Amino acid sequence: MKQIKKSLPLSCPSCASPLKVTSLACEACDTTVSGSFELPLLARLSADDLQFVIDFVKTSGSLKLMAQQLGLSYPTVRNRLDDIIANIEKIEKNIKIP
Amino acid sequence: MNTWLLRPFTYIAGGKALLAGWVIMLITSVVAYFSKTHFDGAIDAHIGSTVTPYYIYLLETLIAWGCMVLACYAAAALFARTSFRLIDIAGTLALARAPLLLAALINFAMPARVDPTAIDPMVIVFALICLPVFVWILVLMYQAFSISANLKGNKAVIIFIVTLLVAEVVSKLLMQFTLPLMLS
Numbered sequence: 001m002k003q004i005k006k007s008l009p010l011s012c013p014s015c016a017s018p019l020k021v022t023s024l025a026c027e028a029c030d031t032t033v034s035g036s037f038e039l040p041l042l043a044r045l046s047a048d049d050l051q052f053v054i055d056f057v058k059t060s061g062s063l064k065l066m067a068q069q070l071g072l073s074y075p076t077v078r079n080r081l082d083d084i085i086a087n088i089e090k091i092e093k094n095i096k097i098p
Numbered sequence: 099m100n101t102w103l104l105r106p107f108t109y110i111a112g113g114k115a116l117l118a119g120w121v122i123m124l125i126t127s128v129v130a131y132f133s134k135t136h137f138d139g140a141i142d143a144h145i146g147s148t149v150t151p152y153y154i155y156l157l158e159t160l161i162a163w164g165c166m167v168l169a170c171y172a173a174a175a176l177f178a179r180t181s182f183r184l185i186d187i188a189g190t191l192a193l194a195r196a197p198l199l200l201a202a203l204i205n206f207a208m209p210a211r212v213d214p215t216a217i218d219p220m221v222i223v224f225a226l227i228c229l230p231v232f233v234w235i236l237v238l239m240y241q242a243f244s245i246s247a248n249l250k251g252n253k254a255v256i257i258f259i260v261t262l263l264v265a266e267v268v269s270k271l272l273m274q275f276t277l278p279l280m281l282s
């Protein structure tokens with residue numbers, strides 16, 4: 001069997017509204033909890049963007065160091081961060097007004 | 099390779115680009131002096147027959163680059179919604195002029211020294227051979243502006259074209275007034 005890399009679906013395939021978590025399961029004892037839980041804001045970022053945020057925190061927020069590690073120019077990395085900031089602001093707006 | 103030729107500023111900008119750009123600009127001005135190529139404008143090249151001292155070639159390059167940097171900085175200050183650095187604008191725009199070295203070299207192959215203002219077949223041949231070089235420089239200059247100010251899409255293209263025209267006019271005027279003063 002080929003291993004499929006699953007990623008967390010973030011928006012409704014039918015109407016594109018942000019999705020919520022309605023059930024969580026424990027694989028050890030088969031317990032399921034259900035309710036309606038908001039996905040944390042960071043979990044709503046795409047996998048790539050989230051990785052960027054993690055790298056950013058790991059480098060103590062040094063874009064210069066990140067640029068060096070990624071082999072990219074400073075403004076390229078800076079623009080990436082600015083785009084993620086804009087994305088986060090958009091997500092925040094979407095969550096507030098359902 | 100393709101990304102390095104067309105989108106080099108994804109990988110290099112800031113101080114490194116400025117240093118590399120300046121070195122290439124210096125070499126280009128020397129080559130231009132020997133092949134009598136004038137880069138007299140933000141994005142201009144003319145073949146000239148007039149005897150001109152070396153420092154005029156260097157000044158032309160510096161004025162053309164400087165005007166473009168100032169115009170792009172002003173445009174970024176007006177339209178960029180995120181922070182940007184002058185060093186990135188100056189660096190990427192310096193490196194964007196690197197293909198001019200090719201234009202200066204190509205001019206060695208032009209046999210006759212002609213009056214640059216006349217519509218001479220040699221002038222047309224030079225213009226046609228250099229056309230891809232100038233398209234390349236335009237693409238690079240746009241990338242330089244776009245990456246430095248984080249502006250993308252149609253809006254960025256329109257802002258860039260206006261900025262380029264302003265830089266062209268200002269650099270032309272500056273050269274017209276300052277260079278004769280230096281020569282007299």
Ligand SMILES: [Zn+2]
Nearest residue numbers: 012014015017
């Ligand atoms: Zn839905």
